[in-house]
Amino acid sequence: MPIISSPYQRKIWFSAESSNTVVNNFSPKSYFDYTLTYHSKSDAIFSYARELYNKTIFLQTDGDVILKSKGILRIAGFISNCKTQSRREDFIEKLAKYTQVDIYGKCSKNLNRISFCEKWDNICVREVIEEYPFHLVLENSMCDEYITEKYYDRFYYNSIPIVSRRKFYSKIVPNESFIALDDYNTGKEMVNHLQYLIDNPLRYLNYFEYRKSEYIPMLDQVKLKSQRGVYGLCDLLKKNKYKRSKKKIENxxxxxxxxSECxxxxxISKMLNNW
Incomplete structure (x- = not known):
């Protein structure tokens, strides 16, 4: 890493991961000019939602199609990181005391599910998840706006996602399109509500009502265009091309x-112990 640089040179600090994963990383003081991360407070945004830009996506609204294979309470999850800062594995263990939770991927205890779908085979993943009324979208960290491909790659699946904390999602994605762990005081209370949704299909379908709207916040093309990662960064640099570097981020x-507000x-321990 060069110590001395031109006053017209810009140094960018980039992270697509949560701040929990870089907290111990060394970084020189007052060195970087701009940040490029998933968070909207960054100078340029590297959002996982960028994958939705310029894509034609079909959102199913037919209730009969959505409800197919949804008559029994079951939860699916594709998980390959088995020990996380968010302790999602412990929340899953609590849920499994009260209902069927089927884990696919490296963290599965069922040998047949460890390699059930090939890596990046989203067609296979979708076919599996749509057999379940609910699926887990629990990130490895609980941080504001830290929403990865676990959500964005699957938001058009016909299954309700279960996330960690509502506050981390409600600013970005349709607020009535997901279920959050912290909506409930305990795992048992949550499972009771999930069973209620299974027993009342019209209430279950309410979680897909947002698809009938002409305006879906996370599909706002103007917003997505501003989240183009390196393209957005290039726009920022062009605007400041002939300006001396004045801004230095101290730490x-x-x-x-x-x-990130992780x-x-x-x-997390307090939430888990009470849940």
Whole structure:
């Protein structure tokens, strides 16, 4: 990493992962000019939602199609990182006490499900998930706006996603399109509500009502265009092409941590113990 650079040179700090994964990384003080991360407070945004830009996506609205194979309460999850900061594995273990939770991928205890779908085979993943009324979208960290391909690649699947904390999603995706762990005081209370939705198909279908709207926040093309990763960064650099570098981020790791607002290990433990 060069110590001395031209006053017209810009240095970019990039992370597509949560701030929890970089908290111990060394970063020189007052060195970087801009940030490029998934968070909207970054100078340029590398959002996982960028994959939706310029794509034609069909959103199923036919209730009979959505309800196919949804008569029994079951939860699916594709998980390959078995020990996480968010402790999703512990939340899943609690859920499994009260209902059927089928895990696919490296973290499955069922040998037949470890390699059930080839890596990047989204067609296979979709076929599996749509056999379940609910599927897990629990990230490896609980951080504001940290929403990865686990959500965006599957938001058009005919299955209701289960996320960690509502506040991390409600600013970005349709608020009535998902279920959050912290909507409930305990895992048992959550499972009771999921069973209620299974027993009342019209209430279940309410989670897909957003698809009938002409305006879906996460599909806002103007917003997505501004989240073009390196393309957005290039636009930023062009605007400042002939300007001397004035802005220096004193401590970029701490700055990223502040904008990410990740739950601490203690906060997650408290939530888990009470849940």
């Amino acid at each position: 970029v790791v701490e700055e990223f941590g502040r904008m 739950d601490s290990a203690d906060a």
